[in-house]
Every structure is written in structure tokens, then in C-alpha cells.
Amino acid sequence: MSVIDVHTHVYPPAYMDLLRSRNAVPYVRSFPDDPAAGDRLVILPAEDTPSTFRGRPIGPEYYDIKEKISFMDAHGIDISVISLANPWLDWLPPSSASETARAINDDVERVCAESGGRLYAFGTLPLSAPAEEVVAEVARLSKLKHMRGVIMGSTGLGSGLDDPALEPIWGALEKCEQLIFLHPHYGLPSSVYGPRADEYGHVLSLSLGFPLETTIAMTRMFLSGVFDRFPNLNVLVAHSGGTLPFLAGRIESCIAHDAHLKKGGISKKRRDLWEVLKKNIYLDAVIYNEVGLSAAIAASGADRLMFGTDNPFFPPLDPEEPVWPSVTLNSYAVEGAVDKREDREAIMGDNARRVLRLPG
Ligand code: URA
Numbered sequence: 001m002s003v004i005d006v007h008t009h010v011y012p013p014a015y016m017d018l019l020r021s022r023n024a025v026p027y028v029r030s031f032p033d034d035p036a037a038g039d040r041l042v043i044l045p046a047e048d049t050p051s052t053f054r055g056r057p058i059g060p061e062y063y064d065i066k067e068k069i070s071f072m073d074a075h076g077i078d079i080s081v082i083s084l085a086n087p088w089l090d091w092l093p094p095s096s097a098s099e100t101a102r103a104i105n106d107d108v109e110r111v112c113a114e115s116g117g118r119l120y121a122f123g124t125l126p127l128s129a130p131a132e133e134v135v136a137e138v139a140r141l142s143k144l145k146h147m148r149g150v151i152m153g154s155t156g157l158g159s160g161l162d163d164p165a166l167e168p169i170w171g172a173l174e175k176c177e178q179l180i181f182l183h184p185h186y187g188l189p190s191s192v193y194g195p196r197a198d199e200y201g202h203v204l205s206l207s208l209g210f211p212l213e214t215t216i217a218m219t220r221m222f223l224s225g226v227f228d229r230f231p232n233l234n235v236l237v238a239h240s241g242g243t244l245p246f247l248a249g250r251i252e253s254c255i256a257h258d259a260h261l262k263k264g265g266i267s268k269k270r271r272d273l274w275e276v277l278k279k280n281i282y283l284d285a286v287i288y289n290e291v292g293l294s295a296a297i298a299a300s301g302a303d304r305l306m307f308g309t310d311n312p313f314f315p316p317l318d319p320e321e322p323v324w325p326s327v328t329l330n331s332y333a334v335e336g337a338v339d340k341r342e343d344r345e346a347i348m349g350d351n352a353r354r355v356l357r358l359p360g
């Protein structure tokens with residue numbers, strides 16, 4: 001069985017230089033009041049405070065490609081489809097976004113080309129730039145040999161994925177047959193975590209904020225009719241779709257019972273969410289348990305799930321531990337949830353090979 005990891009991140013050296021040059025989120029620095037903590041990666045909006053969640057340690061596993069290959073070897077991963085980690089280029093000034101995107105995408109393409117077939121990638125879009133520049137980068141990426149789509153957050157051009165200004169970009173992605181890897185970053189407003197949030201480290205924002213952000217972004221995209229206007233657009237949704245597989249029935253029921261939508265707020269000829277889940281949506285298998293994985297398979301089908309690790313996030317807390325439980329939890333979930341051998345092989349690698357046109 002070959003294993004392909006579709007959810008695995010890097011910060012290429014050019015991006016690390018940008019992070020080290022900054023003092024506002026996102027940035028990398030050490031803190032004089034806590035020198036033992038070493039360099040910290042501070043990327044999430046809520047973690048820029050002296051708290052139990054002030055960034056996370058950052059070492060070469062985030063930017064040294066040799067570390068990625070060693071991680072793959074240690075965990076039996078044949079091919080990785082790498083992507084820039086959040087918050088991508090969302091925060092760049094419009095004037096430098098396209099040039100930076102081209103430099104980073106070219107850097108990643110070169111790393112893949114030098115990997116002897118082990119690495120492919122999702123490119124990054126300059127989403128703070130004018131839409132026509134984003135469209136140009138989509139077209140350029142589709143000609144790079146190792147690029148297999150684009151990674152994108154939930155804010156789109158700044159107003160979310162139901163923004164009409166995104167239409168030319170959806171059109172370009174559909175025309176160039178580029179898969180969108182939709183990944184969270186912003187979570188939920190920190191007020192929802194309450195006055196005791198500091199007692200819970202990163203748990204609430206990563207286990208709940210991330211998947212709910214993804215679920216809301218996808219639902220807005222769906223409600224605004226994007227999948228009716230771009231029926232061949234394909235989205236790989238991170239973390240097994242957030243909570244979309246679990247909540248799709250409730251979303252459809254709320255649509256059916258909404259008087260405003262009945263009056264014309266939504267197309268009568270719309271495709272329903274169950275159809276979109278089976279025709280336009282792929283889900284990664286980064287859910288760490290067979291209960292969630294079974295819901296994802298029930299919603300989209302075993303032919304639309306793809307194994308992932310989220311490396312280098314979620315390292316073992318014991319640095320001597322060679323095998324990462326954040327990886328084995330996902331592979332054990334596939335073994336536990338899926339009866340047929342060919343379905344297990346599909347999720348672990350064959351689906352990614354087919355959908356992303358990978359060799360082997
Ligand atoms: N935390 C992040 O900020 N990004 C990930 O991809 C995973 C965890």
C-alpha cells in the first residue's frame with residue numbers, strides 16, 4: 001500500500017525571513033521574559049499575548065525540507081503534497097502580494113523538483129492583490145510541473161467565500177482544473193472561549209475554532225450558489241470538512257424551513273449540500289478518530305477521503321518520541337473505520353494519486 005499525505009505544511013525560507021522581520025502577527029521571535037521558550041511562532045490572532053497559548057516552539061521541522069523527508073520516512077509516507085502553512089499571504093500589502101507569491105511558489109516548485117518524486121505541492125495565492133493578479137497566478141501555477149492546486153483560507157479577498165468579487169477566481173480555478181485546499185486559520189472570536197480560556201492552552205481554538213471556521217466558510221460558499229455557478233469547482237476541505245458532514249442535514253433542514261430563502265433568497269434549481277459533498281468536495285482524513293471519519297465517509301464516500309498528517313503541527317510533547325501520535329491516530333482511524341481493503345488503500349493513497357494526478 002502506498003501512502004500519500006495531502007495535508008502537510010512548510011514555511012519556505014523566503015517566508016521564514018518575512019516572519020522573522022515582523023513584530024505583529026504573524027511573526028517569529030523569542031521573548032526576553034521567557035528565554036527558555038526559545039523562538040516562538042505566533043500566527044493565530046488570539047495567541048499574541050503572554051498566556052498559555054503564546055505561539056508555539058518553532059524549529060527546522062517547519063522549514064527544512066530534509067526534516068520533512070525524514071518525517072515521511074519515519075512514518076511510511078511515500079509522497080507528500082506540501083502547502084504553505086497559515087496564515088499564508090493573507091496579511092501582505094496588496095502592492096507586494098503577487099511578487100511574494102511568485103517567489104514563494106517558485107521556491108516550493110524547486111524544492112519539489114529536487115525531491116526525486118517525493119514532493120508535490122499546493123500553491124499560494126496573493127489574495128490581498130487585485131483579483132486579476134490572483135487569476136494570473138492561478139494560470140501560472142497550473143503550468144508548474146509539481147503544483148496540484150492552491151491552499152486558501154476562509155477569508156478569500158477579505159469578505160469571505162461568498163464574496164461576489166471572488167467569481168473570476170473561482171472561474172479561473174475551475175477552468176485550470178486546480179483543486180482548492182480550504183484550510184482554517186482565524187477560528188472564532190475569542191469572546192466565545194470565555195474568561196477562563198487561558199486555562200485551556202490551544203485546545204478550544206484548534207479543536208473547535210478551526211473546524212467551525214471551516215464549516216461556516218463552506219456553508220456560506222454553498223449558500224451563495226458558488227457550486228451552482230461553478231459545477232466543476234473542487235474543494236479539498238481540511239480536517240474532514242470541519243463539522244460539515246455531521247451538520248449537513250441540519251443545514252439542509254434550515255434551508256427548507258427558511259421563509260426568506262423560500263421567497264427567492266436561494267435558487268429553486270440549486271444542488272443540495274449532499275450532492276455537493278459527493279461531487280465537488282473532497283475531505284482529508286485528519287480527524288483522529290473513527291467516529292468522525294465514518295461521518296466523513298458517509299457524507300462524501302470512501303473515494304473522496306485522503307490521508308493527511310498536519311505535520312509539523314501537533315508534534316509529540318516528548319521530543320524523543322520518534323513516532324508522532326498525531327499521525328498514527330489518523331492511520332488507526334482508517335483501519336478501524338473502513339472494512340474493505342481497497343477502500344483503506346484508497347484513503348491512504350490511491351484517491352490522492354487519482355485526483356491529484358500523482359505517479360505510482
Ligand atoms: N495549527 C495551525 O496553526 N495550523 C495548522 O495547520 C494546524 C495547527
Ligand code: ZN
Pocket residue numbers: 007009183238310
Ligand atoms: Zn493544517
